[in-house]
Amino acid sequence: MNARALRALVRKDLLLELRGREVVPSMAVFVAAAFVLFRFGLGGTDLAGGTRAATGMLWVAIVFTALVGLSRSFAHEREGGTWDGLLAAPVDRALFWAARTCSTFLFLAAVQVVALPAFWLFFLQEHAGPSYPVLVAAVLLADVGIACLGSLLAGLASSVRAREVLLPTLFLPFSIPLVLTAVRVTTDTIPPQTGGLDTLGRLGFLALYDTVFALLGWALFEYVVED
């Protein structure tokens, strides 16, 4: 692993976002709009499905928010014609996937810093605070999985004409196990519910999911960007 090259690629993504402000603000607006729609469209905090329905909405909103960001993945390279410069460089092409995974994770985490408190305020204000260590672990593990899977598929979609359609078509089915597990774990963090050992098992599943898609991303990205 070429740490200097990885750092430089992530720095490039962060600088481009800092100056262009294309991804994070769009994601933030999207997730906020989704919460408002859920909150007022579904009749306030008294949801029929209780906390499970609320956490389900949270993760549906997060996955679609991630898609908003992923749809701009590799956009600078594609639109600015800089792909050829990267592909001609003597580094493992999996590094481009790893860098994009890191930046996607950071963008998603930045949005969640605002989105998660807003979610609690909108939907769970009558509940006691969640179990923060479990919640943070679940969110971070789920974010890593979304970033690993999403960056691989965004790279694949970036080389085809129907990329806007292909990315969600591939991403959403593959993210189902992750979303279902993240919903269960997040629900477990809200008192009075506790999952105990089941929660630990679900966190383990999220870690396994991350590992599988990290390995797939690292191994396949070379072929994904091959022209």
Next chain:
Amino acid sequence: MRSSETIVCAGLRRRFGERDALAGLDFVVEAGETVLVTGPNGAGKTTLLRILATVLRPTSGRVAVSGHELPARAADVRREVGYAGHDPLAYPDLTARENLELYAALYAVPDARVAEELDRVGLDGRRGDRAAELSRGMLQRLALARVGLHRPSIVLLDEPTAGLDAEGRDVLRRFLAEPGRTIVVATHEPAWFDGLGGRVVAMAAGRVAA
């Protein structure tokens, strides 16, 4: 492949959909030689350079650079090749310095060389300007700085004179005149390179023209 042959293409073919961009190209470049590849739009010049730069895979045929067969030994070739494409390959929202620092990291060369290269192409005073604020000619010079960062032994340039001002053309002339390099230039202006001792290879319809 003779030891003096740096680039060898034999029966090289690259297909895009139903169209052959390269249709059985036979092409050899000797070590230290400068070759000017000319031909009308669609002749296959850019496709040839992109394959030699390992950005594109050939559909069939043989291609070897510095004795390394492509695409199998692409990683070895990438260390030896400097490639400036038709686009400047710079991120518009990064400064000239930041663009080169990115490539310095990818090519594992010291950051100090970024300043050297910017100075060499006359962009030292514009190092803090975003690439979007540079003229087309300045972007071409930035591309030359990027190509020179890792001191490649093989240089591939696609239309390097496009948009260059007088100062940029001087920079390009000095760059091409530096000894010890094998250079392949795709150009519509072969006359511009008179005096640099380049061999002209005309292409048409994906082959070397008769």
